[in-house]
Amino acid sequence: MKAQPPAPPPFDPLMLLKGFVSLRRLSGSYPAGHPSITQKVKELEDAVTGYLRERPELRMDIIHGNVYVDGVSFSRDTQTHAPVVKELSDLGIDSIYIREGVKPEELLAFAELLWKRDPSDREPFESQLAARNVRSVSLGRLVQLDTRWRAQKWPDAPTGPLDPDYAESLARVQDAFETVASGKRLDQVTVRDLVKLLIYKVAKSNAALGQILAVKHYENLTYCHSVNVAMLSLLIGRQLGLDDAAMAALVEAALLHDLGKTKIPLDIVKKPGALDKRERRMIEAHTTLGAELLVQTEGLRPLTPTVALEHHRSIKGSGYPDLGSAVPHLMSQIVSVADIYEAITGARSYQDPTPPERACLVLARLAGDKLNTAMVKAFVNAITFFPIGSIVRTNCEEVGVVVETNAASPLHPIIALLDSSFSATSARLDTSVRDATGVHIRHIVETMPAPDRFDMRLFFEAAA
Numbered sequence: 001m002k003a004q005p006p007a008p009p010p011f012d013p014l015m016l017l018k019g020f021v022s023l024r025r026l027s028g029s030y031p032a033g034h035p036s037i038t039q040k041v042k043e044l045e046d047a048v049t050g051y052l053r054e055r056p057e058l059r060m061d062i063i064h065g066n067v068y069v070d071g072v073s074f075s076r077d078t079q080t081h082a083p084v085v086k087e088l089s090d091l092g093i094d095s096i097y098i099r100e101g102v103k104p105e106e107l108l109a110f111a112e113l114l115w116k117r118d119p120s121d122r123e124p125f126e127s128q129l130a131a132r133n134v135r136s137v138s139l140g141r142l143v144q145l146d147t148r149w150r151a152q153k154w155p156d157a158p159t160g161p162l163d164p165d166y167a168e169s170l171a172r173v174q175d176a177f178e179t180v181a182s183g184k185r186l187d188q189v190t191v192r193d194l195v196k197l198l199i200y201k202v203a204k205s206n207a208a209l210g211q212i213l214a215v216k217h218y219e220n221l222t223y224c225h226s227v228n229v230a231m232l233s234l235l236i237g238r239q240l241g242l243d244d245a246a247m248a249a250l251v252e253a254a255l256l257h258d259l260g261k262t263k264i265p266l267d268i269v270k271k272p273g274a275l276d277k278r279e280r281r282m283i284e285a286h287t288t289l290g291a292e293l294l295v296q297t298e299g300l301r302p303l304t305p306t307v308a309l310e311h312h313r314s315i316k317g318s319g320y321p322d323l324g325s326a327v328p329h330l331m332s333q334i335v336s337v338a339d340i341y342e343a344i345t346g347a348r349s350y351q352d353p354t355p356p357e358r359a360c361l362v363l364a365r366l367a368g369d370k371l372n373t374a375m376v377k378a379f380v381n382a383i384t385f386f387p388i389g390s391i392v393r394t395n396c397e398e399v400g401v402v403v404e405t406n407a408a409s410p411l412h413p414i415i416a417l418l419d420s421s422f423s424a425t426s427a428r429l430d431t432s433v434r435d436a437t438g439v440h441i442r443h444i445v446e447t448m449p450a451p452d453r454f455d456m457r458l459f460f461e462a463a464a
């Protein structure tokens, strides 16, 4: 019998971070090409490529002295490694992302830059990495957690000028949620008015949809998240052909699905990274707490508490709360899809927002197991990979805003070109145009973050 090759050792992020710290020192103390450096690079490369064999990216975050790998806490023997974690923290390093295809030269260049790094340096580390041709290693942004209500270190609310109807709905929902947080009852008239505002005004504004669908550079609190999930659910409902009554029920349920979070301490709701057991139990209780609150609220539609109870349950019966093998109601299944998309396209205090096209892939991966495949398809068809309001770059180096999606060819929307200073031009570009051989001339290479100076509301007003 042939002997099996030995299993690779389990991935240990602390050893890897320690390896980076030693390589940093070695590269500062020995000349390039020294055997100790070569050996250390090889060790690091083996550890990283072993991990990346199964996944496209390795993400290590240091949050309050604890190391998280892909968002999951890795709390083994942290005392021994405390100096390593501290050394990186002192350098201002909170997160290291390494993507598949990383080359040993990139690992070495990264360590060398770490050696030279001065946290007060004005040149962003990203540009230093780019100058050394390091494409597969980057640093994430992490801000110190500040649990005060309306902490400003990472904005809690959308920034920049908002569509007026969207801004009004946010303000009204914030008010309603604060009413519940202070122990008062939710008023059914407030809820009905909000549902109307969302269906008849916000859903009809391209500027509002752009502000909801594209990446969001704010860490949104429950009230913002709720409005966005309501709008995204509405888009799924429309795609599925729901009638007006069902649509109103869906929007109401989606709007209030997380109401139970108003009863959970904010420092737990906003905690970055993984939660411990007790905290997780508390967060999970927002489903039952929400359902209880909603059952006691007069005048709401009957499915609203059900959706609050079920929106974290999968179609196979897993998730929370434990309700046996009961399959969630279709309304809950719609809200689950919208909820996950909204959460990952918004910024978090420990991670940048995920662009829509990648968020759609995350949903696709969950389809059939956690999420209802038909709902995911309806969602992706409704918003497409490059939703209205996304700022995208083509392979021909054009940058534009998606102004029209293309159901027949979702990867090829119509874009309005922006000039080099991100100002709108009148030129429209149909990216679905093909050459004489039938091949698309252009494709979208990436979704780009909206620059501060880009005003989505003004843009769509002018376009209208």
Ligand SMILES: [Fe+2]
Residues within 6 Å of the ligand: 257, 258, 286, 311, 312
């Ligand atoms: Fe939730």
